[in-house]
Amino acid sequence: LRKELIDSEKMKVASIISASVAHEIRNPLTAVRGFIQLLAAANVSADKKQMYSKVCLDELDRAQQIITDYLCLARPHPDVIEHLSLKEEIIYVSSVLVSYANLKGVELQVQLEENAYVTGDRQKFRQSIINLVKNGIEAMDFGGKLVVSLEKQSEDISLIITDSGKGMTLEQINRLGTPYFSTKDKGTGLGTMVAFSIIKSMMGKIKVESQLGKGTVYKITFPAVAQTKAI
Ligand code: ADP
Numbered sequence: 001l002r003k004e005l006i007d008s009e010k011m012k013v014a015s016i017i018s019a020s021v022a023h024e025i026r027n028p029l030t031a032v033r034g035f036i037q038l039l040a041a042a043n044v045s046a047d048k049k050q051m052y053s054k055v056c057l058d059e060l061d062r063a064q065q066i067i068t069d070y071l072c073l074a075r076p077h078p079d080v081i082e083h084l085s086l087k088e089e090i091i092y093v094s095s096v097l098v099s100y101a102n103l104k105g106v107e108l109q110v111q112l113e114e115n116a117y118v119t120g121d122r123q124k125f126r127q128s129i130i131n132l133v134k135n136g137i138e139a140m141d142f143g144g145k146l147v148v149s150l151e152k153q154s155e156d157i158s159l160i161i162t163d164s165g166k167g168m169t170l171e172q173i174n175r176l177g178t179p180y181f182s183t184k185d186k187g188t189g190l191g192t193m194v195a196f197s198i199i200k201s202m203m204g205k206i207k208v209e210s211q212l213g214k215g216t217v218y219k220i221t222f223p224a225v226a227q228t229k230a231i
């Protein structure tokens with residue numbers, strides 16, 4: 001299964017979503033507030049208390065997850081556009097995610113014989129790659145291997161993320177990058193939307209190949225820049 005995923009329709013949605021994410025975070029907070037009021041009532045049974053507490057914790061986790069997936073786009077600061085060493089950034093991302101991978105029984109491997117530079121905002125770029133690698137890790141319920149590698153072409157550089165996870169149907173691949181599409185219990189459906197819009201803003205192209213039960217390959221191709229070139 002193969003598809004060019006970036007198209008401007010999906011990306012328009014990204015700006016609409018900025019507004020609605022604030023709303024998405026407000027919902028769980030409102031719920032938590034209500035349940036804390038219930039908890040404070042005098043005649044609450046132990047059972048109910050436990051139930052209310054669990055709802056509060058779940059809702060707070062949800063708010064936190066939305067913020068985690070979305071963090072960089074919601075940042076108030078303007079972008080700082082720099083030349084980014086893909087090698088350095090991948091090393092950074094893997095250091096952030098290695099313990100999460102271990103926890104899920106996933107071996108995280110980086111293959112960085114080559115390097116190249118791309119242009120973009122460092123925090124946003126990190127967020128986009130973290131969101132995609134995290135999805136790869138989460139696709140492997142029974143452990144597996146996730147590889148991040150670089151592949152140089154004449155003018156371009158590709159960052160390739162390969163997992164040995166559950167894979168996707170064509171229908172699922174088509175929905176990647178659209179807000180709130182999630183097959184996970186506690187998914188936000190914002191991770192790929194955020195990642196794709198960041199990559200698009202960096203002139204990146206995304207290709208996804210996936211096979212059910214075998215795994216998924218994300219190939220993200222950027223125009224490479226000479227490090228010395230002025231921004
Ligand atoms: P979330 O991770 O919160 O569900 P995302 O936008 O990050 O939201 O991902 C959307 C959905 O795309 C996931 O729920 C999953 O079904 C699918 N998906 C994304 N990446 C992969 C992958 N590497 N392998 C299998 N499914 C994936």
Ligand code: MG
Pocket residue numbers: 131134135190191192
């Ligand atoms: Mg995700």
